[in-house]
Amino acid sequence: MADTQFDVIVVGGGPGGYVAAIRAAQLGMKAAVVEREHLGGICLNWGCIPTKALLRSSEVGHILHNLDAYGFSAKDISFDLKKVVKRSRDVAKQLSSGVGHLLKKNKVTVIDGQGKLAGTDGKLRKLEVTKDGKSAGTYTAKHVILATGARARTLPGMEPNGKTIVTYKEAMVPETMPKKLLVIGSGAIGMEFASFHHDMGAEVTVVEVVDRILPAEDAEISAFALKQFTKQGMKIHTGAKVHKLEATAKGAKAEIEVKGKKETLEVDRVILAVGIVGNVEDIGLDGTKVKVEKTHVVTNEWMETGEPGVYAIGDLTGPPWLAHKASHEGVLCVEKIAGVKGLHPLNTNLVPGCTYCRPQIASVGMTEAQAKEKGHELKVGKFPFIGNGKAIALGEPEGMVKTIFDAKTGEFLGAHMIGAEVTELIQGYGVAMTLETTEAELMHTIFPHPTLSEMMHESVLDAYGRAIHF
Structure with missing residues (x-):
């Protein structure tokens, strides 16, 4: 019979979750990870890693089209989009299986399914796991760490259809390269996809509701970036609103307003990059003292929620929503549980931000x-x-x-x-x-x-x- 009692169970196997479980095992705790889809989470499978593989291909494309500057020439430069996407997926697959190996090496139990808080059993937390709607067992642990991550935000009237109006997930595996692309949102995700498509030959328009692109960056860096992207040939509208977005027979149509003037834009594809929402649903938070604000779980400086024995890390909690912040939180949370001395709470000011556009x-x-x-x-x-x-x-x-x-x-x-x-x-x-x-x-x-x-x-x-x- 499978073991069902642990010191620590982590719900979610992304860069916060799997790192927390490995650190717990290193500290002598009996640890398990519950993961419903892919080890490595969004970052490794649908975010940080595969996007960098795509961007590497577009960077090669940019160099090939500017070979003369380096003393080379080439004719009939072309690309096979299926191969570009396959390389990206292969990189993600290789690393995801690597995470599985690391967990096995550290004797962390991997439980396949979706975890949900289910009250207590004495001093232990109970966790129910389901797979394909059926029960996959009940587990107990002294400590449960929620690391369920986040997903793309959608706005009313701008719902994705998975084909011509998409979020990052569908944008990772395009079957065709759009001739004309609209990106709504100019944060890191928006500008990385804008950069990739532009360097692969698409005509790119970016719409941003605030008065500058990359609004989280220093204003001078934002201004420099705008200048570079415009010089490359991207059309960028800041202080712009999207009033209407609808799918058409050939792609999508957007009605946008820029500085009081309305215009209609017809494109082959739209990528929505308007932020994220925490995966707080169906994890058993009802009836607990876990507090949720703006779709994210509230924690103290040690990642503790209001519910004893329940913690939260990574994109499920507050900003910055970055993989390396999640990993750091995972280690810190587990070390606090283990009573490691001399710990310092996370200073979010020291979390670096990186955007891999060009x-x-x-x-x-x-x-x-x-x-x-x-x-x-x-x-x-x-x-x-x-x-x-x-x-x-x-x-x-x-x-x-x-x-x-x-x-x-x-x-x-x-x-x-x-x-x-x-x-x-x-x-x-x-x-x-x-x-x-x-x-x-x-x-x-x-x-x-x-x-x-x-x-x-x-x-x-x-x-x-x-x-x-x-």
């Missing part, structure tokens, strides 16, 4: 506006890609690095970057902020030459009027 965007810490709002007097440094030897050699001279310091104390408050490979560079600033570095340590750090990372040094120097190469 050019890439990455940030950590406060924006300039946020730092001013908090009353800091600032020293701000900037350095352009055009002043960097490696960027020019790569043929990537468009970009900038921006750093923000407290003028009085030298505290490092934030860093914002746009340009080639900045998603790989941002962790340098992340380490610096975690170590509570000031400008002095960063100035005395030796950066290798020739690298893009030298711009990180120069931006710090510029904040104090000491930039060498610009």
Whole structure:
């Protein structure tokens, strides 16, 4: 008979859930993961990983169409969309099976089905698991961690039909490449899909309701990004409203209003990228003290809900809704349960954000506006890609690095970057902020030459009027 009692059961096998279960096992706890679909969750199967595989293909396409700049020529460049999509799916499949192997290696039990809180049995939490509508057993644990993630938000009058009006999930596996695409929403997901389709030859229009694209980023980075996307040939409307969206025989029709003027846009496909909602339904929250606000579970700094023995992590809880934040929360939650000493609650200010459009965007810490709002007097440094030897050699001279310091104390408050490979560079600033570095340590750090990372040094120097190469 299968074992049904555990120290920790995690509901959801995404980057928060499976990491929490592995850490629990490492700490000597008997752990299980309940997963209804794919190990690795949305991130690994339908988000972070497969989108990067698609974007890699579009990046190759962009290079192939600009070979002359590098001294090459090629004729009849074409792509096979089925192969592009297959590569993306194969990457996701490889990593998902890898997660299964890691759980097995760490002796974590994987329970196939959907988990639901079902009251208590003495001091233990009860969890009912169903599969295809049928009972798949009742399990008990001292601690239950909810990691059920989130799904794409839909708006009234803009419901997806799965074919011509789609969310990220259908956009991951297109059967055809649209000639004309409308993306509604200009956050990270919207701009990554806009970038992919544009580099694959589609005519792309982006509509954003607020007054700038990538609204979570520093305003200067948003403005730089807008300039680059417009230069590439994308049509971008900010401060715009979609009044009507409907499927047509050939695609979709949208009625949009930009600065008081209405226009009708006919396209082959629409991608909705208007945010996410937490998967709070059917997990047994009714009758518990678990509080839900705006579709997300409320927790304290240790991921504890209002219900004893029940925790929540990842996209099910508050922002930022990022895989690496979920993984960090999973580890922190389990270590707190295990009584590990010297833990620090998650500081969301230290969670880096990365967007893999072309050019890439990455940030950590406060924006300039946020730092001013908090009353800091600032020293701000900037350095352009055009002043960097490696960027020019790569043929990537468009970009900038921006750093923000407290003028009085030298505290490092934030860093914002746009340009080639900045998603790989941002962790340098992340380490610096975690170590509570000031400008002095960063100035005395030796950066290798020739690298893009030298711009990180120069931006710090510029904040104090000491930039060498610009």
